[in-house]
Amino acid sequence: MKNNQDSAILDLDDKNFDSTLKKEKLIPKDFWAEWCGPCIMMSSILEKFASETKDIKVTKENAAINKKIIEKYQIKGLPQFILVKNGKEIKRFAGAMTQAALIKFCDYKSE
Template identity: 60%
Template sequence: MIDKIIKYQNDSEKNFEQKKNIKTIINYIIAFILFLLSTIISAFTFPLRFIYNKTIRRNSDSKIIHLNARNIDSVLKKEKLVLIDFWAEWCGPCLMMNSTMEKFATESNGLRITKVNADLNWKLINKFKIKGLPQFILMKNGEEIKRHAGAMTIFELTKFCDESK
């Protein structure tokens, strides 16, 4: 379901950029409303999600590495190909990507999936010149090779990362 929403939003934006007619304008407006609603819901549910994540849910089986200023350099030196997902708790599209990223991490071979919480890692946000969330940076041998702003489906993530192997 989440993949379908993300695909709808991405397709609506692409179609709107290519051709402006009543249909593409309406789809773009609906996609924008979905974006706003997801962000509002994320902001208002943050306290509940925080409590749930800290007290009830222990995601120890995740293959995703959470990066910060202390561990990023060692991960980038150790791993050949790294996908960094810059996200925040209040960002609706970022939260929609959580299950997609978990699934992508279990299916990816030869690629280390990582996340950076933008609210807790301002030094990294400045270092990587992050302007919007979610933002994905693909690193090869410690060097940035490409980036993408906005949510992606599993198919789009796979295409984004496969082109660089």
């Protein structure tokens, strides 16, 4: 999976991770890997969600490349989604989701 310049999704790594978390209010983070079937399946769902929700920045972290980030968040399985609000984790979900489930996951006001 290559970084698409037209994508609404931000690819994070050790260099831009912290600055992005500080800058954005709400971030659903997708931890994924190229060898993970459910991760690949989520790609089109995430792209659609990211393009439809301009006020939420969707990010992806490749587990095979970003070992420090994976350790920091104690990621054990993929895909794994973490919702970060104002730089702090507020919830997480392991496994693939539908578009509707992703929308519900990001609706932090309903909790």
